[in-house]
Amino acid sequence: MLTDAHIHLIDHPLVQHKLTLMRCKDASTHAFRQLLHELSMLMAYEVTRDMPVQHIEIETPLETMQSPVIDGKKLVLVSILRAGSGILDGMLTVVPGARVGHIGLYRDPHTLEAVEYYFKMPPDMQERDVVLVDPMLATGHSAVAAITRVKALNPRSVKFVCLLTCPEGLAEVRKCHPDVHIYTASIDRALNDHGYILPGLGDAGDRIFGTR
Numbered sequence: 415m416l417t418d419a420h421i422h423l424i425d426h427p428l429v430q431h432k433l434t435l436m437r438c439k440d441a442s443t444h445a446f447r448q449l450l451h452e453l454s455m456l457m458a459y460e461v462t463r464d465m466p467v468q469h470i471e472i473e474t475p476l477e478t479m480q481s482p483v484i485d486g487k488k489l490v491l492v493s494i495l496r497a498g499s500g501i502l503d504g505m506l507t508v509v510p511g512a513r514v515g516h517i518g519l520y521r522d523p524h525t526l527e528a529v530e531y532y533f534k535m536p537p538d539m540q541e542r543d544v545v546l547v548d549p550m551l552a553t554g555h556s557a558v559a560a561i562t563r564v565k566a567l568n569p570r571s572v573k574f575v576c577l578l579t580c581p582e583g584l585a586e587v588r589k590c591h592p593d594v595h596i597y598t599a600s601i602d603r604a605l606n607d608h609g610y611i612l613p614g615l616g617d618a619g620d621r622i623f624g625t626r
C-alpha cells in the first residue's frame with residue numbers, strides 16, 4: 415500500500431465505524447448525510463491539528479491567563495462541487511469562522527478528465543491556509559486540477575481531505591503535487607473502468623443528495 419509522510423490515514427475507530435455504515439448500500443439518504451456530517455467533524459479535528467494558535471488574555475473566575483485560540487479566518491475550506499458540500503457543512507460546524515471557496519468541476523465521462531465550470535475564492539488567499547474537500551479521491555484528475563487552480567493564488571499551505579481514496583488517485587496527486595498533505599479515512603483497493611473506487615461507497619454526490 416502506498417503511504418508516506420504526506421498521506422494521513424485517519425484510522426480512529428469512530429471514523430472507521432461511521433465509514434462502514436456509510437458504505438452499506440441500504441443506508442438512507444438521511445443516514446448517509448448525517449454520517450458524513452459527523453465524519454467531517456472528526457476529520458476536521460485531524461486536519462486542523464497543526465493550525466497556528468495565538469494567545470489572548472482572558473479572565474477565568476479565579477484569575478487572568480494567556481490562553482490559546484485559533485484564527486479561523488486564516489483557514490479557507492474549499493469545496494469541490496458538488497459532493498464536497500457534504501464535508502464542508504460538517505467542517506464548518508467545528509470551525510465556523512473559516513472562509514469558504516468553491517470549485518465546480520465535472521468529470522468528462524469519456525476521458526475522466528476534470529472540466530472546470532465555477533471558481534470563487536475569498537480575497538487575500540496568500541495569507542490563508544487552504545483545505546480542499548471532496549469525499550472521493552478517485553482518478554485524482556479533479557483533485558490535481560483543483561489544487562493547481564488554488565496554488566496559482568499562492569496560499570500559505572494546501573491540504574486535501576477526502577473520505578475515501580485508492581492507490582491510483584493517491585499516486586496521481588503525489589506525482590503532480592508532492593508537497594500537499596492528503597487526509598483520508600480509507601485507502602481502498604482499486605478503481606474500476608468507470609473511475610469508481612472499489613469497494614468504495616458508490617457515487618458520493620448521488621448518495622448525499624438522493625439524486626439516484
Ligand code: URA
Pocket residue numbers: 497550552609610611612614615616617618619
Ligand atoms: N466519485 C464518486 O462519487 N465515487 C467514486 O467511487 C469515484 C468518484
